[in-house]
Structures are given as structure tokens and as C-alpha cells.
Amino acid sequence: MDEIDLAYTDTGAGPAVLLLLHGYPFDRTMWRDQIDFLSRNGFRAIAPDLGATSDKLQLVEPAIRKAEAGQTTKTMDEMARDAAALLDELKIDKAVVCGLSMGGYVAFEFLKLFPLRVSGLVLAGTRAPADNEKEKQGRRAQIEQMLAAGMAPMADATLPKLLAPRTLAEKPEVVARVQEMILRTEPMKAAAAQRGMAARRDYSADLADIDVPTLIIVGREDPIRPVADAEFMQAGIRNSLLEIIEEAAHMTNMEQPEVFNRSVLAFFEQLA
Numbered sequence: 001m002d003e004i005d006l007a008y009t010d011t012g013a014g015p016a017v018l019l020l021l022h023g024y025p026f027d028r029t030m031w032r033d034q035i036d037f038l039s040r041n042g043f044r045a046i047a048p049d050l051g052a053t054s055d056k057l058q059l060v061e062p063a064i065r066k067a068e069a070g071q072t073t074k075t076m077d078e079m080a081r082d083a084a085a086l087l088d089e090l091k092i093d094k095a096v097v098c099g100l101s102m103g104g105y106v107a108f109e110f111l112k113l114f115p116l117r118v119s120g121l122v123l124a125g126t127r128a129p130a131d132n133e134k135e136k137q138g139r140r141a142q143i144e145q146m147l148a149a150g151m152a153p154m155a156d157a158t159l160p161k162l163l164a165p166r167t168l169a170e171k172p173e174v175v176a177r178v179q180e181m182i183l184r185t186e187p188m189k190a191a192a193a194q195r196g197m198a199a200r201r202d203y204s205a206d207l208a209d210i211d212v213p214t215l216i217i218v219g220r221e222d223p224i225r226p227v228a229d230a231e232f233m234q235a236g237i238r239n240s241l242l243e244i245i246e247e248a249a250h251m252t253n254m255e256q257p258e259v260f261n262r263s264v265l266a267f268f269e270q271l272a
């Protein structure tokens, strides 16, 4: 990437930097509570919007957009390179890289591509294996639906999986924020990211080579990336820590921000 065309947040002034990589189909605002908390506690938090592809696609004619959307893939590797280019631009050498779900896949790629730039890893609600055929098929079906009908059906279908029953019942503000993020995601951008996730490699073989401190976080009630996925990563990554967050599903950082933040802060303090 020659120029930085990522939108991003850069807050806080500490020497320790946390690079926050969002999940799908979300944006950097999902990290609001972490950005506030960490910057108040002496850390610098950088959170880009991954997937700059859509801005370019918006410039072209609708018919071409449709054709392009059918072909455009935003790979996990490209997202990792975009994030590294942002760190270059901000003159940051190293960061703790924290990714949730798709952001976790990007974190695996980032570590592989730029091992010397990673001082620690936080892997939340993610997993190492690649998709199987059925999962790839599911992504293809979702792409067709998003391009034909927009994001609303997808939001309705996924909210009960993204959020735990208690969050859905008692935290309407969190429900609304997640829903709004999904609805404002450009379908073509979501489609490009879906293609990128379907094409991602299997990160299982990377686990044994990870030699940076690693914190793994998972929601006890996450049906998308369940506890077993987190345990698999913990078994494969030397000296990694596992935090299972109660009363949370996939969006642990938004559903239980205090617990998530405390866990990340304790991890940071241990690194120092």
C-alpha cells in the first residue's frame, strides 16, 4: 500500500502500544471501551478499520460494482499488511496485537509476516483451523444474500449468535451498537472480507512457532468460536494464558468490557 487510506483511531500516549483488529462485519468502534480504558491507563491504542477495498469500489458504476463485488477478495494477508503500513506511518515499531475473530486471523498473518513487530498477542473469539467446505459454502450463500438484500437479514440472523442471552435481554445499548455496526457495513466490503476469510490458510501449524506472550480470550457462550477453539490454541501456543469470560458469547469485549479490559491490563503489566 503506497498511501494510508485506512480510517483509524490513535489514542493514548504510553510507550506500550496495542493494535486492535476488529471482527467481521464490524469496524473499529467495537473497541470503544478498550480504547477509552487503555488510554486512561497509560497505553496507546491504535484501531484501524480493516478492508479499505469498499471505498474504491464505491467510485465505480453500479454494474461494474456488481461484477467487481463478485470477484473482490480482501485477504487476511492484505489486512495485516495494511495494519503494518499504518504502524509505519505512525512510526511505531512494535505492538501487542489484539484481534477478535477475523481480527485474530489477521493477527496470525501479521505475526507470520512481521514477527519482530509483535511484542505480544491477544487472540479473542478466534480459531486456528481454516474453513471446511461446508463453512465456505455458508460464506458464499451469505455473500449472495448480502449483495441482494443488504445487511439487515444477516444482522437479524447473527445477533443471537454474537451476543449471549443475558446481553440480549439486559444490555440494549450493546445490542444496538452491534446491530448498527453491521447495518452500516458496506455489503461489498463485507463480501470482500468473507471471501478473504474463506481463502485464509490453516494457522494450526503456526501455533508451535509462536514465542511471544499470548493471551487467549473466549466467551463461555460463544457458538461461533466456542471454548474448544480457544483450548486448541492454548494447547498449541507455549505458555499462553486462557481467559474464559462468563455471560458473554462472541463479542466478549463489548458484552463484558470490564472483565475483558482487566484481563488485557493484567496481561500488559506482566509484559512490562
Ligand code: MLT
Pocket: 022, 023, 024, 025, 100, 101, 102, 103, 197, 224, 250
Ligand atoms: C468474526 O466475528 O470476525 C467472524 O465471525 C469470523 C468468521 O466468520 O470466521
